Amino acid sequence: MRDARSFSESEINPLHSIEQWEDDVLKRYPEPEVPAKAKEEYRNYADPVRDTVREFYRLNHTYQSYDFVQEKRAEFLKFDRKEMPVWKAMEFLNTLVDDSDPDIELDQLQHLLQTAEAIRRDGHPDWFVLTGFIHDMGKVLCLFGEPQWAVVGDTFPVGCKFSDKIVYPEFFSLNPDYTNEKYNTKLGIYSEGCGLRNVTMSWGHDEYLYQITKDYLPDPALYMIRYHSFYAQHREHAYEHLMDNHDREMFEWVKKFNPYDLYSKNPVPPNVKELKPYYEDLIAKYLPPVVKL
Ligand SMILES: [Fe+2]
Ligand SMILES: [Fe+2]
Secondary structure, three states: OHHHHOOOOOHHOOOOOOHHHHHHHHOOOOOOOOOOHHHHHHHHOOOOHHHHHHHHHHHHHHHHHHHHHHHHHHHHHOOOOOOEEEHHHHHHHHHOOOOOOOOOOOHHHHHHHHHHHHHHOOOOHHHHHHHHOOOOHHHHHHHHHOHHHHHOOOOOOOOOOOOOOOOOOOHHOOHHHHHHHOOOOOOOOOOOOHHHOOOOOOOOHHHHHHHHOOOOOOOOHHHHHOOOEEEEEEHOOOOOOHOOOOHHEEEEEHHHHHHHHHOOOOOOOOHHHHHHHHHHHHHHHHHOEEEEE
């Protein structure tokens, strides 16, 4: 199998910035009140950004195989790269700047604060606010030289048939698991209703942050972190057959979280200095003084 080092620059970074993935998700799942583009129009939309997103998914769907995920888990779940306080990790994440897009894009910290502040305004529990604040911290993977398609992008189970409800399903025919009899049946290596805790997801910032925070946050928060990019389930319900009752209950929280992630973007940047003490307190309440990345 090809390891990350053998990918070319354009294969590692097919997108101009990782925000292009989330911008594309927003086009796919527009805010209900905002007039929705027809699905067909979405797919036929011809523009250069769309082509980079398409290429991003070609790479994602080609290389996110069961073995690739196991390799990444072994590599990153050792957490032997860095050790730092959560706020510092956020500042570290914010060094991930977009060098090619001249638009007034919000940086990662601003997206996280806007998500969290929208949750706070709606009066949700403080662990929900904290979840909004940290949910994309796992994107620091990009700063370790990881390919964009192994950090962001819709996530999906590996080890069983790829659903055609996943965006650009046609690219899965390029994945080695597509023709592997062990993995290409509806249930693959899993059993009906086995529960997502027994299912390996494609590798990215969601699973990585879940593994960092799993001992510290309440279960609904951990589901939001772990499955927030699993659109094929929380939007399309394509993997009901792998879920158990606990998953179904917890996915209500994942669904509650998603609009804050997608629709809280606001051109007015939040006041980081003013908000920092509140978030430092929240971090101290739930998370250890330093996290291992
Ligand atoms: Fe995310
Ligand atoms: Fe996000």
